[in-house]
Amino acid sequence: MLTDAEWEALTLSFRIASVGVACALPFAVAIAYVLARVRLPGKTLLDGVVHLPLVLPPVVIGYLLLITFGTRAPVGGWLLETFGIRLVFDWKGAALAVAVVTFPFTVRAVRLSLEAADPELEAAARTLGAGRLDVFWTITLPQALPGVIAGAITAFAAGLGEFGAIITFVSNVPGETRTLPLAIFTAIQTPGGEAQALRLAMLSIALALAGLALAELAARRIRRRRGG
Amino acid sequence: MVLDVAIEKRLGGFRLDVAFAGERRGVTALFGASGSGKTATVRMIAGMSRPDRGHIRVDGRTFVDRAAGIDLPPERRRVGYVFQDAKLFPHLSVKRNLDYGLRRAPAGERRIAFDEVVGLLGIEGLLERRPHALSGGERQRVALGRALLAQPRIVLLDEPLAALDAARKAEILPFVERLRDEFGLAMLYVSHSLDEVVRLADDLVVLDGGRVRAAGPLVATMSRPELRDIVGVFDFGAVLEAAVVVHDDRYALTVLETPGGHLRVPRMDAPPGRRVRVRIRAVDAALALDPPVRASVVNVLMGRLTAVTPELGPGATARVDLGGAELVVAITRLSAERLGLAPGVPVYVMIKAVALDREEPARPRRRAPDRA
Numbered sequence: 001m002l003t004d005a006e007w008e009a010l011t012l013s014f015r016i017a018s019v020g021v022a023c024a025l026p027f028a029v030a031i032a033y034v035l036a037r038v039r040l041p042g043k044t045l046l047d048g049v050v051h052l053p054l055v056l057p058p059v060v061i062g063y064l065l066l067i068t069f070g071t072r073a074p075v076g077g078w079l080l081e082t083f084g085i086r087l088v089f090d091w092k093g094a095a096l097a098v099a100v101v102t103f104p105f106t107v108r109a110v111r112l113s114l115e116a117a118d119p120e121l122e123a124a125a126r127t128l129g130a131g132r133l134d135v136f137w138t139i140t141l142p143q144a145l146p147g148v149i150a151g152a153i154t155a156f157a158a159g160l161g162e163f164g165a166i167i168t169f170v171s172n173v174p175g176e177t178r179t180l181p182l183a184i185f186t187a188i189q190t191p192g193g194e195a196q197a198l199r200l201a202m203l204s205i206a207l208a209l210a211g212l213a214l215a216e217l218a219a220r221r222i223r224r225r226r227g228g
Numbered sequence: 229m230v231l232d233v234a235i236e237k238r239l240g241g242f243r244l245d246v247a248f249a250g251e252r253r254g255v256t257a258l259f260g261a262s263g264s265g266k267t268a269t270v271r272m273i274a275g276m277s278r279p280d281r282g283h284i285r286v287d288g289r290t291f292v293d294r295a296a297g298i299d300l301p302p303e304r305r306r307v308g309y310v311f312q313d314a315k316l317f318p319h320l321s322v323k324r325n326l327d328y329g330l331r332r333a334p335a336g337e338r339r340i341a342f343d344e345v346v347g348l349l350g351i352e353g354l355l356e357r358r359p360h361a362l363s364g365g366e367r368q369r370v371a372l373g374r375a376l377l378a379q380p381r382i383v384l385l386d387e388p389l390a391a392l393d394a395a396r397k398a399e400i401l402p403f404v405e406r407l408r409d410e411f412g413l414a415m416l417y418v419s420h421s422l423d424e425v426v427r428l429a430d431d432l433v434v435l436d437g438g439r440v441r442a443a444g445p446l447v448a449t450m451s452r453p454e455l456r457d458i459v460g461v462f463d464f465g466a467v468l469e470a471a472v473v474v475h476d477d478r479y480a481l482t483v484l485e486t487p488g489g490h491l492r493v494p495r496m497d498a499p500p501g502r503r504v505r506v507r508i509r510a511v512d513a514a515l516a517l518d519p520p521v522r523a524s525v526v527n528v529l530m531g532r533l534t535a536v537t538p539e540l541g542p543g544a545t546a547r548v549d550l551g552g553a554e555l556v557v558a559i560t561r562l563s564a565e566r567l568g569l570a571p572g573v574p575v576y577v578m579i580k581a582v583a584l585d586r587e588e589p590a591r592p593r594r595r596a597p598d599r600a
Contacts, residue, residue, distance in 0.1 A: 120315050123276050126302035127309040128378045129332030134303075138328075142319040226318045226360060 009183035017159030020098030032110035062168025093170035102155035113147025157211025235279035260435035275302035308375030308383040314367040316359035329378025365396040465509035488529035488550030510558035512583035527579040
């Protein structure tokens with residue numbers, strides 16, 4: 001049904017989106033915890049910075065990544081020299097772009113479920129002999145789990161569709177950074193590629209819907225188990 | 229000294245300045261209206277908030293001492309905290325809720341055993357359930373067990389029955405009594421219910437407006453003059469320690485032996501010989517200089533006036549010594565003058581049996597082996 005190149009784009013999209021979201025998740029949970037629970041001066045600023053990817057044009061994000069992680073840019077150059085890691089023209093760079101772009105989704109979802117959780121449960125756990133970190137792992141995180149899962153699935157679905165940041169930062173390399181949306185873009189640009197573009201577009205829609213349905217299902221299941 | 233609290237804290241416009249000491253084990257009730265500072269005080273003992281000044285010591289261990297710069301985090305204080313609404317962990321089964329504190333208690337200090345607590349609380353059948361599948365009363369029983377199994381040095385109960393209806397309260401109270409009797413722990417019981425306090429407490433600390441207004445052994449403290457202002461004229465009264473003599477099923481009465489003689493009360497659910505407490509409100513008693521004849525009041529106790537204190541308005545408080553126990557009787561200043569009521573005068577105290585029906589029979593603590 002799909003050509004080899006199309007399969008490649010599909011599996012690549014999955015790999016990039018899942019790695020990007022998985023790597024961003026711990027940071028997203030940490031930031032969400034700070035925003036929900038810690039009293040901190042400049043919290044509004046942090047909140048703003050976290051939400052920036054939501055309102056910035058993806059091209060700008062890609063550009064910012066390029067001037068930070070490009071091979072001759074400060075961080076990118078250091079990564080290449082020290083670890084031999086090159087992000088531009090590489091799927092790992094695309095994963096980084098996905099991580100940045102989807103970050104606000106995850107932070108928001110986790111933060112909402114942390115704010116809905118009862119801080120008195122944490123106080124109860126402390127009186128029962130659990131230290132701060134212990135409480136975080138055994139009480140706080142399990143309580144936020146519906147948010148973490150829903151946030152991760154939404155971010156994953158959004159990551160599958162990321163276009164602007166990826167093409168700007170890591171370009172459109174077949175088999176390396178050409179994800180589903182980039183393949184659609186390429187098909188449209190190619191004379192006679194309309195049919196292929198349509199097929200891939202339908203596939204994208206199906207994936208996005210499946211992702212959203214999965215997120216809802218997971219959240220419902222957890223809520224039912226807790227009777228909430 | 230088991231409990232030594234002397235703390236000050238400013239909470240918005242409210243100033244808390246509380247000092248009391250618990251000399252012995254058993255239940256100390258922290259009594260007061262809502263907003264009197266009870267919960268703020270126990271939260272500081274648990275380490276959930278920190279006093280501005282002062283210290284808290286439990287069993288010789290300093291939990292907090294601002295002058296010395298000591299402030300133990302809650303997890304190192306080892307207090308068993310029972311919240312008003314259970315606060316069970318929703319993502320864990322009942323068994324794992326109970327285990328939470330137990331697993332974190334030092335191995336060498338586990339003297340309260342899982343099976344014993346579960347059996348005492350009657351929650352064997354609930355272990356695999358999740359908290360949301362429990363009734364309010366069951367939840368609170370599990371919460372009691374969870375706090376106890378953390379092997380606490382002191383148990384803090386913050387209005388543990390306030391969220392329950394009367395039937396659930398009656399269901400839980402015997403369990404609190406059992407825990408009190410079986411484990412010989414120090415308990416601080418926060419409540420605004422006089423009935424609960426009378427039923428459970430050995431000692432009483434009365435808070436009002438962020439300050440301790442009265443403190444001491446329960447029976448002696450309940451009838452202190454300060455209590456009249458705090459609980460109100462209609463709830464002010466004395467507590468008598470008594471023993472069940474016999475039940476009179478024909479009239480649904482129970483005869484109690486008190487220091488002042490026999491007292492008939494509405495039928496109690498307690499076997500003969502059982503020690504009980506009865507609270508006798510000052511407004512439910514009246515005085516006579518001669519033995520009343522052909523009166524409907526079934527209880528007439530003999531005693532001697534020790535004090536007659538005029539109050540604001542029409543009232544006066546008479547104190548009667550029954551030979552070791554004291555009753556307070558609300559009378560008018562008019563009667564005090566007409567009858568020439570003064571200290572030393574022998575009087576008959578009339579108590580309406582039906583007026584005593586408003587509360588559950590109270591059962592004071594029986595001596596338990598001191599395990600702690």
